Every structure is written in structure tokens, then in C-alpha cells.
Amino acid sequence: IIPLILMWWRSLLLLSVLLVHSSVLSCLIGTQRQCDVARFVPGHNMVGKGFDIVTLQRKRAHVIDVKTYLNPRETCILCSNPLQNHAYQKLPSSVVDWSASSQCSKNMNSYLTPYKLHVLSIFHQSGLEIEKVLFDNFDVGGTGSNAYKFASQQIEEDRYTFSTHSVTCNHYKFILSPTPPLSVEFKKQLDILPSHYNYSTENEYRKLIQTYGTHYFRLVDLGGRLRRLISSRSCLSTLNGLTSPEVTKCTKQQIFTQPYDSATNFSSGLHRYHSEVSGGDGWLGEFSISKSHSTAHMNWLKSLIQYPEVVSFSLRPLYQLVPNKLQQAGVKTAIEQYLEDTSVKKSPQEPDCEGSTLNMSYNCCPMHASxxxxxxxxxxxxxxxxxxxxxxxxxxxxxxxxxxxxxxxxxxxxxxxxxxxxxxxxxxxxxxxxxxxxxxxxxxxxxxxxxxxxxxxxxxxxxxxxxxxxxxxxxxxxxxxxxxxxxxxxxxxxxxxxxxxxxx
Incomplete structure (x- = not known):
């Protein structure tokens, strides 16, 4: 293993070792005048939007009303934001709990197949009925995400193992009401939605899903995240004397293996990357091994307080918000059909050649060229x-x-x-x-x-x-x-x- 001097995220982690700011929140009941003048807490509009578990992306349309802040008594909740000079900011009426604290952390994982790149546990509490035979043979959910598409393209060309390296900063936590009020636009869509789901109405239901997603947020953490997906050529790594566990160990220690191939001089190299940045002022996560980007990193970290994005969440299925029981059943069926339609046949398991053939490693890759x-x-x-x-x-x-x-x-x-x-x-x-x-x-x-x-x-x-x-x-x-x-x-x-x- 040839260390390259710790990669870009080491410098980011050094910069993101921020003092964990946690203070007792001071909230009060504001008058209508006070509420009208006060700003909303940062990121309040994010929590009311729908979420698509196929693309793993937040939708632009709101399903929950996060614009209303006055209750029937013409008052609202104002909370002091310790991350913005303790300014008092208002909460939407649909939010029942809110807190502000800053903490950044890193996370590293390795996977053998593209599907393991996202968390399946969301299905365990999603309230959806997906047949076990479908889960056993197909990847369900997440198959439209950029990370899944990137990884799937890689395994069509060669054998890869994958790892994700992320830095996540949490600043704000929202908990929504168990029975949140619906947004005006979502109500209008439900008013024109057919009451029954069948062959003739499935397009209308699919359009609803395309606009509002499959789920909504119940609990949301806002902040920022920089995630890098690394794909490593399994057999080329083996030819260079690196096993998958060794590659994972090196990356966990923040030491990169050589990016070039010294065994066969393969021009495309050992690794490929896909980066995703959430939140902040639009920084794309660009880096250079030889050049420090500490200023860009620090500016991005600071901007997360004002421009946070969803970084973690707890989901509920969209159909649970639909008040009409017939429509509710139709939306539930439409979501389940959407997941089945976008499922992808599972990738083959990694082969095992332990002790079977000369020059073959445990993963059925050659240990030596020529x-x-x-x-x-x-x-x-x-x-x-x-x-x-x-x-x-x-x-x-x-x-x-x-x-x-x-x-x-x-x-x-x-x-x-x-x-x-x-x-x-x-x-x-x-x-x-x-x-x-x-x-x-x-x-x-x-x-x-x-x-x-x-x-x-x-x-x-x-x-x-x-x-x-x-x-x-x-x-x-x-x-x-x-x-x-x-x-x-x-x-x-x-x-x-x-x-x-x-x-x-």
C-alpha cells in the first residue's frame, strides 16, 4: 500500500472539528405582530416536502403546510437560535419540536454490491406491502438514485467493490406533528384525484407520486453532507497485491492506495469516484491531492447554518396523509406498483475460489499477471x-x-x-x-x-x-x-x- 498523504476529507475533518454548540433553547409565545416580523427558522421549508425512495431525493412540492405559523389564538412559537446570534425565529405550526446544535462527524462503509449503498431499513417502518419474493430477487427502492446509477454502470464494465466516505454536519432537528396539516397545493391535487385506483386511473396516481414522492418526513435533521462513493476494481486491486479488506482498512485509516496500476499499467487506474454535496452555498466538493482547499471547506461549513439541507430523516408513507379512505388505498397501491416497476434484478454475488485454483485469489481474481x-x-x-x-x-x-x-x-x-x-x-x-x-x-x-x-x-x-x-x-x-x-x-x-x- 502506497500512502498518498491523507486525502481531501482529512483536511475537511480537521476543519470540521467544530466546538459542539448545544444550549438550552429559549422559546416563547409570540404575539401576531412579533410573529409576522420574525423570520422562520432556517430550513423550515425543507421539512414539508415529499421524498421519493426510488430516486432517494427530496421533491420540490410541499405535502405538508409549513407556511402557517399562527395558531387559532393568533400566536406562534418563537425560539432563540443559538447558531444565529440567539435571534428569535418562528416555527411552522406543523412543527412540534425543534432544536439547534452543531456537530460534524465522519462515516466510512464498504459494500460489495451497488444496492447496499443505501439503507433498506426505511422499508421496515414504511407501511408498504412489498412481496418477499421481490425483495429476494430484485433491488427495490433507491434504484433511481445517482449513486446507484453510478455503481450500476461500473459493474457492467468490470468487477468492483464500493465504499462510501462521508462528512455530515447536523445543525437543526425538526419533529413534525403526527397529524400534520396538508399544504394547499397537495389538497388541490387530492380534490381532482380519482377515488379509485385501476387501469384507467393509474396515470393520475403515478403523476401524483412523480410530483409529491412516495413518503413524507416525520423527523428531519438539517445541515450538510459531503459524500464520496469510491469504486475499486476488485481484480485489478488483487493484481496489485491488495485484497478488498485491505483496501477498506486503508481507506478507514484515511490512507489511499496507489491510484495507478503498477502490475499491468492499466490506463484507467484502480479507483473511480462519485461525489455528492448537500446543503451550503453550492460548493461542488472538488479537491486536489496537491492543493489545499481549506478556505472552500470552511466557507461551506459556515454556510450550512444559513442554508441547511436534509441529511437524515425518518419517513412515513405518503398515503397515510390522504384523508379519503378510497384514495388512501389507491395511493398505497400506486406506490407499491411504482416500487415494483422500478425494481432492478439483483447483482450476482461475489464468487468464492478459496483454495481451488493456482494463481486465483479467494475472490476468483488472478494474483499475478503473465x-x-x-x-x-x-x-x-x-x-x-x-x-x-x-x-x-x-x-x-x-x-x-x-x-x-x-x-x-x-x-x-x-x-x-x-x-x-x-x-x-x-x-x-x-x-x-x-x-x-x-x-x-x-x-x-x-x-x-x-x-x-x-x-x-x-x-x-x-x-x-x-x-x-x-x-x-x-x-x-x-x-x-x-x-x-x-x-x-x-x-x-x-x-x-x-x-x-x-x-x-
Whole structure:
């Protein structure tokens, strides 16, 4: 592992070690005049919007009324915001609890499949009825998110493992009423929504979901988050001497493995990245290994207090807000159908090759480049000149990887070979040499075996290339025809099986 000097998030973490600000909130009942003048608490409009668990994105439309702040007594709740000079700010009537405190934390996780990039636990409390057989065979929910799309594109090209590294800053917490008032626009949509869900009305229900999402927020934490999804080529990492657990360990210690491939010089490198920034003043999370971005980081962190975004939440299904029971059942069915329609067949599980094949790691990736399986056929020999009296005792010596293997092929009468060179029978002796180092040459030797001294008749060297090839070794003492088949190990290609081949 080659450390690169701690990556961008180390500097961010150093900057984000803020003093945890937590003070006892001072709230009071304000008069209408006071309430009209006061500003809303930061991010109040975020909590009333819908959420789509397929795209994992907040919708722009409000399902809950967060504009109303006066109660029937023409008063409101005003709370001192310790993060903004203790200014008194008003709460929407739909908010029953609010708090302000600042804390930043980091989180790192690793996954083998794209679907594990988001949390499935939202389904455990979602109130939706998704058949178990669908969950067992398909990815349901989150399949439209940018992170899922990025990861899915990667595994179509090669085998990857994934890790997420995030820095999250929490500033404000909202808890909404168990029975929150609906927004005016959502009420209008329900007024024109057909009362029954069926084939003829499913488009209207789908439009409702596309506008308002599948869920709404019950509890929301606002602040900012910088998340980086890292995809690492599984087999290329193995070729560079790195196992998936080692890659994860290094990233958890904030040490990056080398971004380049030293084993096969693969041009696309070991890692790819996808960054997402939530909240703040629009910083895109750009970074450089050689250049500090501490000013941009600090400005982004400071801006989160004024421009927070949803960073964590507890969800409830949208249909629970629908007062009409027939429409409620229809919205519930429409959401379940939407999830089924957007489900994606699960990615295959990582293979397991523990102790099964030479040069194969536990994850079925080659441990070394320039490796392959070799089989050799000694097709025939002719005009073999050996013993002057008697017979020529032909045998072949093949050497690969400094290992000598003797094959006693056949004994042929000298006279017959001398005069019948075109009529000799084919030898066609096949030999499986198994795993070989493809950077070395195959050496063929043909000998005449004698009681006292063996005579070398033919000697030649041949560098191998993948596929099935035939060549002839010639000398003044005879000829031998050789055929071989070289198959590169998985994920290897090139003239000597020395190049990396991306393979899903």
C-alpha cells in the first residue's frame, strides 16, 4: 500500500472539528405582530416536502403546510437560535419540536454490491406491502438514485467493490406533528384525484407520486453532507497485491492506495469516484491531492447554518396523509406498483475460489499477471537421425518455468524413418502443463536415447502467445511439429497475458 498523504476529507475533518454548540433553547409565545416580523427558522421549508425512495431525493412540492405559523389564538412559537446570534425565529405550526446544535462527524462503509449503498431499513417502518419474493430477487427502492446509477454502470464494465466516505454536519432537528396539516397545493391535487385506483386511473396516481414522492418526513435533521462513493476494481486491486479488506482498512485509516496500476499499467487506474454535496452555498466538493482547499471547506461549513439541507430523516408513507379512505388505498397501491416497476434484478454475488485454483485469489481474481494454462501436443517427428545401427529412440524434453518434464514418446526404426519420412504415423501426444509463467519461453528438445549417452537431435525455443498455434522445430538431425494452446487467466489479456482485461 502506497500512502498518498491523507486525502481531501482529512483536511475537511480537521476543519470540521467544530466546538459542539448545544444550549438550552429559549422559546416563547409570540404575539401576531412579533410573529409576522420574525423570520422562520432556517430550513423550515425543507421539512414539508415529499421524498421519493426510488430516486432517494427530496421533491420540490410541499405535502405538508409549513407556511402557517399562527395558531387559532393568533400566536406562534418563537425560539432563540443559538447558531444565529440567539435571534428569535418562528416555527411552522406543523412543527412540534425543534432544536439547534452543531456537530460534524465522519462515516466510512464498504459494500460489495451497488444496492447496499443505501439503507433498506426505511422499508421496515414504511407501511408498504412489498412481496418477499421481490425483495429476494430484485433491488427495490433507491434504484433511481445517482449513486446507484453510478455503481450500476461500473459493474457492467468490470468487477468492483464500493465504499462510501462521508462528512455530515447536523445543525437543526425538526419533529413534525403526527397529524400534520396538508399544504394547499397537495389538497388541490387530492380534490381532482380519482377515488379509485385501476387501469384507467393509474396515470393520475403515478403523476401524483412523480410530483409529491412516495413518503413524507416525520423527523428531519438539517445541515450538510459531503459524500464520496469510491469504486475499486476488485481484480485489478488483487493484481496489485491488495485484497478488498485491505483496501477498506486503508481507506478507514484515511490512507489511499496507489491510484495507478503498477502490475499491468492499466490506463484507467484502480479507483473511480462519485461525489455528492448537500446543503451550503453550492460548493461542488472538488479537491486536489496537491492543493489545499481549506478556505472552500470552511466557507461551506459556515454556510450550512444559513442554508441547511436534509441529511437524515425518518419517513412515513405518503398515503397515510390522504384523508379519503378510497384514495388512501389507491395511493398505497400506486406506490407499491411504482416500487415494483422500478425494481432492478439483483447483482450476482461475489464468487468464492478459496483454495481451488493456482494463481486465483479467494475472490476468483488472478494474483499475478503473465499467467495462463498451457497444453502442448507433439504432433509428429520425421527425418530423425539418431543411431547408425538399430533404432532411433525418440523422446522429447519440454521445459517451462525451469521445470523439466520428460515424455518418452516412441521408438522408431532408423531405417524406416530415413526412407519413409513422409509416411510416418502422427504422434499426437498431448500434455497438459497446467499453470505457467507466460513471460518465459517454451523449450522443446528431441533426443535419441542410448544406453550410454543420449544424443540431442533437435532444440528450439518458442515464446508463446494466447490461442492455439503450431510451429516446427528443425535441425540437421530431424524435425518435430508442435502445437500448443495457451489460455490467459481470467481478467488477463495481451500477447503475454500481461495486460488487464476488465470483465464483469
Amino acid at each position: 499467467r495462463g494454462n498451457l497444453s502442448v501436443t507433439i504432433v509428429r517427428g520425421w527425418n530423425l537421425y539418431g543411431d547408425v545401427i538399430g533404432k532411433t529412440d525418440g523422446w522429447v524434453d519440454a521445459k517451462v518455468k525451469k521445470t523439466k518434464t520428460l515424455w518418452n514418446l516412441m521408438s522408431t526404426p532408423f531405417i524406416w524413418l530415413l526412407f519413409c519420412s513422409q509416411l510416418c504415423q502422427d504422434w499426437n501426444a498431448e500434455f497438459d502443463l497446467g499453470k505457467v509463467d507466460t513471460s518465459l519461453a517454451l523449450k522443446i528438445e528431441v533426443w535419441d536415447e542410448d544406453p550410454k549417452y543420449d544424443d540431442l537431435l533437435i532444440e528450439c525455443m518458442k515464446y508463446l502467445i494466447p490461442g492455439t498455434q503450431t510451429f516446427t522445430c528443425k535441425s540437421a538431425l530431424g524435425n518435430v511439429e508442435v502445437k500448443y494452446t495457451l489460455t490467459c487467466d481470467p481478467h488477463l489479456t495481451g500477447e503475454k497475458c500481461s495486460l488487464y482485461k476488465p470483465t464483469p
